[in-house]
Amino acid sequence: MSDVITKRTTRRSSGAFGDSVFEWLCRGAGLLVLGLLGAIIVTLFIGALPAFRHFGFDFLFSTKWNPVEGREEFGAAIAIIGTLLSSIFAIILAVPLAFGIAFFLTELAPQWLRRPVGTAVELLAAVPSIIFGMWGLFIVVPFIQNHIQLAWGEELSAIPLIGWAFTSTNYAGTSIFAASLVIAIMILPFIAATMRDVFEQVPAVFKESAYGMGATRWEVVSQVVIPYTRISVAGGVMLGLGRALGETMAVTFVIGNANRLPGSLFDATTTIASVVAMEFPESLSGSLQQSALLALGFILFIISFIVLAASRYLLRSRLKG
């Protein structure tokens, strides 16, 4: 009898030991991620310090980017503006489309079609970004150049009030518009999937009641579904924005990489990620240029962090449920 009891207690104690090992391993894994994140921020900041010290706050507002030896002058303004503009245009293009997809999948599509279309949208998210870059460079850019700029350029420029947005002397097709279009397609699945999920979470009883009172489909969506989900939808949009901001290769292919403020949709400009990707490999270690590039990375990190934090905040109720 006593034999059995001792055996049981030893087994229990070894289980307790395993438990605490497992607990510490998991805690370690969690802390490792936190530590890595902190280390990345600190490394970026230390690397960026010489540039911040040299240019001060002007670094954020200067439009000069001159890596020529002996007259180095670096400012992040154009890269920041290019990043924000291309991402915001992409959101403007992607959100209505994503709304259409989500609405179709949750309200209109017959049951047998919902899964294949939903899967296709999710698969779009798995396409590597370089593929979008190639598609952008070989299909989108020539299309913009030949079928929009050369074919309709003068008519578009002649539109009163907004004509300036289409007036450009850049006829290469690589432009902020091309970049926005490519980013829009890339972030579409993220936004569409989030929207579909939150639309599905609207309690059926709300919608049924509205239909019961004789509301049309559009009235149900605009009066019930959207008001019920709007904060989560905004969170999904921010999630897409987060990805759009950091997109590198696909954007580099199509944006024209010019450190100039875009005066129209068809002008070339640049983004933080593409400047870093283009110039980092050739920058000498310890040079002011490398420090300025790290500073750009740090700024992008901060912008993305703010956007993602906002998206978590807006999505918190849905994530909890």
Next chain:
Amino acid sequence: MQNGFNRRSLMLGAATLPIAGTAMAQQATITGAGATFPRPLYERWSQAAREPLSVTLNYQSIGSGGGINQITARTVDFGATDAPLTTAQLTERKLLQFPTVLGSVVLSANLPGVADNALRLTPEVIVDIFFGRIARWNDPKIAELNRDIRLPPLPVSPAYRADGSGTTWVFTTYLSRVSTEWRNGPGAGTAISWPAGNGARGNEGVSNIIRNTPGAIGYIENAYAVVNRMTTTQIRNKAGVFLKPEMPQFLAAAAAADWSVPNFAADTIDLADPAAWPITSPTYILLPIDPPAEKVAASRNTMRFFDWAFSNGSEIAGRLEYIALPQSAHSLVRSAWANNIKDPAGAAVWNPTRR
């Protein structure tokens, strides 16, 4: 893992070298990193040298800047760069710089109906184009140089390398040389702030803009232009002669340059020789002048490799559209090796004249 392997084979090489003298049974590996421009040539040379020299070259084309960083940190046996380092930079890093071959930069334009090498451009027009001052191809400034060509009224779209590159350094050095305004404005460097046009990554990116955009013009590395059959242009050189971008004109530039300048930073841009193509530039190797004892064998093998390439590799270079250095430059480099690169005991690591 790769490093471990290299070190082992290097040590074997070092062990066998004093005993076997010239004929080594074991393949020694030398590692280099740097400029992408000479990669195809160094790889061909490496294949050809494997048998006669028993030296295998492992060359990583990570870009000139990366090559300078790696050799400064001594993680490779030699670095390679397109833009030469200054005396101060070389002294600080304890490096010897020597050229291997030259490359040339050409302009390529997409003008439907205009034949290869038919378009004639002057330095002034080129500068205006890259400043964004010429709007259409039928501009009088271009038309008066090309009375026999029907120029289309297409918009002029300049294209440039957006990634830092030696090709950009060569081309912008040329623009700064022919135009005070360019020198004081955008200037010269591996990456600059371009006043007009579109940027793309690599020769292939610029070529892609040129191919896709009627009216585009951009600068590309000649070897790339030849292999990809890009439509190139004539350029008027300093002597006032319009030249097509072809090997005899490139070799004339190499021959006309003064190779006895410090650090071999020979000026081959916009030379006065009437036969010389105006935009050429040497590509360089950076070699530590103070190899520690365990690196002496690798340093010697690096010099043996390039010594072999100077004697036997010019034909390969020509076939790949690289411009071989003149004989006089080869002998200057050889004596620089003997005089500058010393082992810890102070003896010359490799003296090609006393073999």
